[in-house]
Every structure is written in structure tokens, then in C-alpha cells.
Amino acid sequence: MKTLTEREIKALIHLLGDDDIKTAQIARQRLIESRQEAQPFLEDARTSLDPHVRTRVYSILERLRLDELGERFRHFAAMPSAWIDLEEGAFLIAESGYPTINRQHYRDMLDSMAQTFKERMEEQGLKGRELIEALNHYFFEELGFTGNRDNYYDADNSYLNQVLDRRLGIPISLSLVYLLIARRLRIPVVGISMPGHFLLQYNDSLFIDAFEKGQLLNRGECVQFLMTNGFGFHPAYLSPTPTRFMLVRMLTNLIQIYSTQDPDRADSLSAFRDMLTQSYAKV
Secondary structure (H helix, E strand, O other), X not given: OOOOOHHHHHHHHHHOOOOOHHHHHHHHHHHHHOHHHHHHHHHHHHHOOOHHHHHHHHHHHHHHHHHHHHHHHHHHHOOOHHHOOHHHHHHHHHHHHOOOOOHHHHHHHHHHHHHHHHHHHHHHXXXXXXXXXXXXXXXXXXXXXXXXXXXXXOHHHHOHHHHHHXXXXXXXXXXXXXXXXXXXXXXXXEEEEEOOEEEEEEOOOEEEEHHHOOEXXXXXXXXXXXHHOOOOOOHHHHOEOOHHHHHHHHHHHHHHHHHHHOHHHHHHHHHHHHHHHHHHHHO
């Protein structure tokens, strides 16, 4: 493809403000294709006097940023499933919404939460159900994590940094934070990706509903939920979820949210999801 000159790039940026949508879309696509040459000029155009140009330049820069993030996600997804790290994957997803996220700040936050409970766990010699009940009290009552019932479909419910900052989330994101703390403590907790709901399981016995402030369930109650909600039952529904597919489910939630309000972002996240599933299929 022919390299664009400075004059051509500036002309295309000017066309982003054209009243004819097709003309603006053609200019947009050409600028995306010429990303390396165009990006410095697009950055300058953030302050354009034309509001249409400003809005469309922001959209292009977001697309370029997500494409770059997609390359890093591709390398991550290509790793063998046993090497896929849940925390790293969650941070990559969070970066799609918050590009300047300070990972170390949030890792330190998780470390501190785990350390506080570790001291209590060791001092009191907590084990079994008593251990989980104490961890639930700490996580949901003392730290204040809770389900966001008032705004369930807020995208921030799915970004790790926002769940940690706001202490609000949906079943899978609350379970994510719980898991990351439990793993620091070497407590055997896994994710259970049931149809219609996401749970945690401790030591192959207790099921934990993070959206219901750690409500403890037995296997029969989980089966009853599945049957009552029309999913039927299959043993796989209550099997531990591989890390790769927990990330797939997190991405699916965001794709559904953005599909109408930000189709470009939804497309980028769909590509991330495809990378995870396609890499798995090649193994």
C-alpha cells in the first residue's frame, strides 16, 4: 500500500468532518490502514475545532490502541492453557477499558487483602467450612464487596481495577477477586461456570455464591437452580472452569454490553475472545 504524505493525511483527517457519512468512513478506514504514518497527526487533531473531527479522531485512536493491545493479547492467548494466568488475563481485559491502569497498585491491593486474612487464618487455625465462613465475612462484610444490582450491565462491573476500587461487581468479577485472594492464601477454590450464573467451589465440596455475599450451597441446591431455570443438568455444569474459559466468559459479558453502545470496542473484544478459543482449538 502506498505510503501517505503529510498533506494526504491531513486531508483525510479533514474529511472525517464531512457531512457525507460514507466519505468520512472511507477517510477513517484509510487512516486506520496507515496507522504508523497517521498516528502523530491524529494525536494533533484531538484539539480540532470541528467537533465531528474530534469525535471521529478519538474513535480511530481508540481502535489503534485496541489493535496494539490485541497483539499482546494474541501472544497471551497462544500460550498453552496450563500457562494461562488468570490475573494477567484480567489485567489485559481491564486495560481495554483503562489503558493507563497501574497494575502494581492493584497487585499490592490484592496482596494486602490476602496478608490481612492470612494473619487471622494462621492465628485462629481456621480450616474447612469455618475457614470459608471467615473468608466470606472478611471479603463481603469487612472489605465490602457486593453485587451491583442497581446497575448490573455497567461495563465497570467487569474490569478488575474498577471492581477493586468500587467493591462492586457481577458474579464472575466478584468471583475473580475472591479467587485471586484465595490463591495468594493457597486456599483450594476454583471457578464454576454454570449456565446462567457463576459460582466458586471450595475443596470439591462447598459452592460459594459471590453475588449473594458468599451464600454457601451444596451440589443438590446447584442442580435445583439449573433445573428451575430451564438449563437441565449435566455434570460438566458443575466442573471447574479452565482459566481460558473464565476469561472468555468475562469478555462475552463486555461484548454484550458494548454491542449497541460501542460496536468498534465490541468488535475488538470479540477478536480477543476468538484468540482465546482458536488457540485452544489448535492445542
